[in-house]
Amino acid sequence: MTSRKKPQTMKPATAAKKLNIYLDATPESFREGVVSRDELTALQADPPEWLRDLRRNGPHPRPVVAARLGVSISGLARGGITDPLTTEQINALKAEMPAWLERERATQAEVRKELARLKEKNAGRSHTVRPG
Structure with a gap:
């Protein structure tokens, strides 16, 4: 059955x-x-x-807001953004570019650069032949 x-x-x-x-x-x-x-x-x-x-048009959840602003979710919280935002509100923030957003975007850019550096470094390791 x-x-x-x-x-x-x-x-x-x-x-x-x-x-x-x-x-x-x-x-x-x-x-x-x-x-x-x-x-x-x-x-x-x-x-x-x-x-x-x-x-x-939104409202968008925090992960989407963070991605559209180019910051982390923690960065949103540090900037005082805890509620969902509409596309219009996100665009207004981008146009206004408050100091916290500029700072968080720079931080996020540094994090991405460091992750890329580590990925490249680790990729180089996996291709190295180790003597046995």
């Missing part, structure tokens, strides 16, 4: 995280149910208008 496999589902918060959207800004029908893996795949492949609009 074979039983039909139950489709894997996830909570709306998990689905929102995977879609890089702010859960509280989604339609009630999305927040109230569960999302199957097939539904998530369909949302990613052919996003409905509400999802396209949310991705375009």
Whole structure:
């Protein structure tokens, strides 16, 4: 006797995280149910208008805000940004370029440079033949 496999589902918060959207800004029908893996795949492949609009205009969750501003999530917190921001608010911050944002962007650039240096250094090690 074979039983039909139950489709894997996830909570709306998990689905929102995977879609890089702010859960509280989604339609009630999305927040109230569960999302199957097939539904998530369909949302990613052919996003409905509400999802396209949310991705375009926000409000955006902190990881998206941080990425769009070119800073870390910790950098957002240090800058006093704890709430989701819209695309318009993100663009305004970029135009204004407050001191904290300039500082955090410089810090992030240094972190990226150091990571690239370490990656290059480690790549060189793996190609070195060690005498045995």
